Amino acid sequence: MRSCRKCFEYAYVFVGGDVRMCPWNGIVIGNLRENTLEEIWKSPQAEEIRQAFLRGELLGCSERYCPDCINNSTTLEIEQEELNKMYEEMPNLPVQISLAYDERCNHACPSCRHGIFSPGKEYLNHLEVITKNIEPYLSNVRGIATNGIGELFVATEIVDMLSRLKPNNPEFSIFIETNGVLFKNNWDKIKNLAGKNITVSVTPNSFDRETYRYLAGKDDLEKFEESMAFITELKHQGAISRIRMIMVIQDSNFRQIPEFIQRCIEYDADDIVLRPIFQWFGMNEDEVLYKNVLNPCHPYYQEYLEIIQHPLCKDKRVFNWGFEEKQEPISFPTLEMKRQVEGDKTFLTYIDGLLCRLEEDIAKYKDRKLYLFGVGKIGKILLEKLTSGEKAVPIAGFAVSCKEGTPNFYMGYPVMQFDCIEDRKESVFILATTNPNFEHDMMELLRKEGVNQYILINKGEADA
Numbered sequence: 001m002r003s004c005r006k007c008f009e010y011a012y013v014f015v016g017g018d019v020r021m022c023p024w025n026g027i028v029i030g031n032l033r034e035n036t037l038e039e040i041w042k043s044p045q046a047e048e049i050r051q052a053f054l055r056g057e058l059l060g061c062s063e064r065y066c067p068d069c070i071n072n073s074t075t076l077e078i079e080q081e082e083l084n085k086m087y088e089e090m091p092n093l094p095v096q097i098s099l100a101y102d103e104r105c106n107h108a109c110p111s112c113r114h115g116i117f118s119p120g121k122e123y124l125n126h127l128e129v130i131t132k133n134i135e136p137y138l139s140n141v142r143g144i145a146t147n148g149i150g151e152l153f154v155a156t157e158i159v160d161m162l163s164r165l166k167p168n169n170p171e172f173s174i175f176i177e178t179n180g181v182l183f184k185n186n187w188d189k190i191k192n193l194a195g196k197n198i199t200v201s202v203t204p205n206s207f208d209r210e211t212y213r214y215l216a217g218k219d220d221l222e223k224f225e226e227s228m229a230f231i232t233e234l235k236h237q238g239a240i241s242r243i244r245m246i247m248v249i250q251d252s253n254f255r256q257i258p259e260f261i262q263r264c265i266e267y268d269a270d271d272i273v274l275r276p277i278f279q280w281f282g283m284n285e286d287e288v289l290y291k292n293v294l295n296p297c298h299p300y301y302q303e304y305l306e307i308i309q310h311p312l313c314k315d316k317r318v319f320n321w322g323f324e325e326k327q328e329p330i331s332f333p334t335l336e337m338k339r340q341v342e343g344d345k346t347f348l349t350y351i352d353g354l355l356c357r358l359e360e361d362i363a364k365y366k367d368r369k370l371y372l373f374g375v376g377k378i379g380k381i382l383l384e385k386l387t388s389g390e391k392a393v394p395i396a397g398f399a400v401s402c403k404e405g406t407p408n409f410y411m412g413y414p415v416m417q418f419d420c421i422e423d424r425k426e427s428v429f430i431l432a433t434t435n436p437n438f439e440h441d442m443m444e445l446l447r448k449e450g451v452n453q454y455i456l457i458n459k460g461e462a463d464a
Contacts, residue, residue: 001056001077001078001079001080001083002056002058002076002077002078003053003054003056003058003076003078003083004022004053004058004061004068004075004076004078005075005078005086006021006022006025006096007021007022007025007046007049007050007053008050008086008087008090009090009091009094009095009096009142010022010094010095010096010097010098011037011040011041011094011096011097011098012025012097012098012100012147013032013097013098013099013100013101013130013134014028014100014101014149015100015101015102015103015149016031016033016101016126017031017032017033017034017101017126017129017130017133018030018031019031019032019037019040020060021046021049021060022098023098023100023147024061024062024063024065024066024069025049025060025061025062026060026061026062027045027049027059027060028045029041029043029045029046029049030043030045030046032129032130032133032134033126033129033130033133036133037093037094037133037134037137038092038093041092041093041094050087050090053083054083054084054087065278067275067319067321067322070320070321070322070325071320071321093137093140094141095141095142095143095169096141096142096143096144096145097134097137097138097141097143097144097145098144098145098146098147099134099144099145099146099147099158100145100146100147100148100149101127101130101149101158102127102149102150102154102155102157102158103117103149103150104117104119104150104151104154104155105117105150105151105154105179106151106153106154106179106181106182106218106220107151107179107181107216107217107218107220108216108217108218108384109205109215109216109217109248110214110215110217110287111215111248111250111277111278111291115383115384116217116384116387117150118387118413120409127155127157128157131157131158131161134161135161135164138161138165138167139165139166139167139168140168140169141167141169141172142169142171142172142173143172143173143174143175144162144165144172144173144174144175145174145175145177146158146162146174146175146176146177146178147175147177148177148178148201148203151178151179151182152176152177152178153178153182153183153186154182159186159189159190160189162174162189162190162193163189163190163192165192165193166192167193167196172196172197173196173197173198173199173241174193174196174197174198174199175198175199175201176190176198176199176200176201177201177203178200178201178202179202179203179204179216179224180202180203180204180224180227180228180231181220181223181224181227182227183200183202183227183230183231184226184227184230184231187230187234191239194234194239194240195238195239197241198239198240198241198242199240199241199242199243199244200231200234200240200242200243200244201243201244201245201246202224202228202231202243202244202245202246203245203246203247203248204221204224204228204245204246204247205246205247205248205253206247206252206253206256206260207221207225207256207259207260207263208253208256208259209221211252211253211256212224214252215248215250215252215253217384228267229267231243231267232267232268235268236268242270242271243267243268243269243270243271244269244270244271244272244273245264245267245269245271245272245273246273246274246275247260247272247273247274247275248275248276248277249274249275249276249277249293249294249304249323250277250291250292250293251290251291251292251293251298251300252291254293254300254303254304254307255303255307257274257307257308257310257312257313258307258310258312258313260272261312261313261315261318262312264317265315265317269317270317271317271319272315272317272318272319273318273319273321274313274318274319274320274321274323275321275322275323276292276294276321276322276323276325276327277291277292289330292327294322294323294325294327295327295329295330296326296327296329297329297330297331308323308324368426368427368428368453369396369423369426369427369428370393370394370395370396370427370428370429370430371395371396371397371398371399371416371421371427371428371429371430372386372395372397372398372399372429372430373398373399373400373418373429373430373431373442373454374398374399374400374431374442375398375400375406375407375415379398382430383395383413395413396413396414396427397413397414397415397416398413398414398415398416399415399416399417399418399421399424399429400415400416400417400418401417401418401441401442401445402417403415403416403417403420418445418449419449424449424451425449425450425451427451427453428453428454428455429446429451429453429454429455430454430455431443431454431455431456443456
């Protein structure tokens with residue numbers, strides 16, 4: 001019978017405190033801000049899933065994304081008698097827990113998010129509550145995973161909790177998922193777990209500098225490689241047990257697959273995971289379609305098929321998370337979609353060049369507050385660019401012409417109606433838009449208020 005063991009032993013703690021049976025099951029069985037783990041584990045929702053699994057129905061499972069389902073893993077073939085026994089002998093609490101409730105990250109990979117996430121006070125308060133409610137259970141579990149919804153070493157509450165952890169189970173193991181960049185400088189915080197069957201899973205996606213920079217949103221390749229050398233040495237010392245390295249295959253890196261595998265081998269990786277790009281939180285369907293070279297309708301598809309015939313792709317360390325699976329053909333995006341995607345890249349390049357110009361303006365108005373006008377897609381991109389890197393610019397918040405229908409905070413920054421900003425005549429406003437009419441309206445609003453300190457950015461200028 002096709003079923004799964006996870007519903008009898010696993011709990012996945014997600015953003016906001018929602019608890020699910022595993023990362024690939026979409027049914028929420030409770031929330032740690034509202035219920036204890038005991039209550040959640042025995043909830044009606046959890047029982048409904050288990051009863052379905054006992055019948056061989058994978059209720060709530062995303063079989064398209066689950067690596068066990070994709071590989072038709074033998075672990076999914078379970079006799080009815082064994083299933084009944086697991087249910088009858090099920091522990092009172094989960095024996096494996098995945099900590100995936102903090103989405104903060106030092107990178108902005110386009111396959112995951114559109115910008116650096118800046119949490120508000122409510123979000124941070126939730127983190128404290130969730131951590132307080134989950135920590136008492138961790139000492140007795142058999143396994144912990146820090147699953148990659150964000151970057152572990154930016155998730156300070158989770159790292160601090162791990163630094164205090166004293167596992168009691170002799171079979172204890174921990175799976176650390178990270179982009180790797182911050183690992184070396186933070187190892188001391190969790191080295192109390194050294195020798196406890198640690199797997200370190202890293203996702204560089206590329207070893208080519210420009211590709212890495214594009215896919216990570218930062219030029220951290222040197223820091224990453226320094227950390228990887230450190231991780232490899234920890235393995236040779238016995239402090240960690242396994243190294244897993246992951247590539248999310250897409251249009252910008254698929255030609256590098258053989259080189260990627262070779263570099264992973266040089267870092268003594270035990271598992272080299274190749275997986276297609278999935279529609280995570282930061283991408284819409286069109287973006288995924290444009291990047292997914294595994295789509296038989298994609299113009300790079302035939303070239304991709306040739307690439308994965310390379311002998312290195314057959315190495316026993318390479319794990320198939322769907323990179324060899326035949327996908328359903330989906331019509332490739334129109335030329336207009338292509339123009340839109342490439343236009344966004346042009347605009348991003350323009351913003352990168354703008355930073356030098358802004359340095360002079362900021363120096364000129366160093367005593368003035370800086371506001372971004374508008375909370376759309378362009379404002380989000382601009383915020384990410386301005387607030388990251390060595391030449392980060394301090395932003396006071398977002399300004400809008402009308403507050404109705406807009407949130408109080410956007411990407412962690414306050415959103416204020418323009419005419420309610422008390423110091424607006426002493427502030428500097430950055431106007432970023434792709435709409436000429438909106439551009440005109442914003443400038444008219446500034447002029448009426450007697451505000452003449454502003455910087456105008458528009459997509460027409462970028463394209464020119």
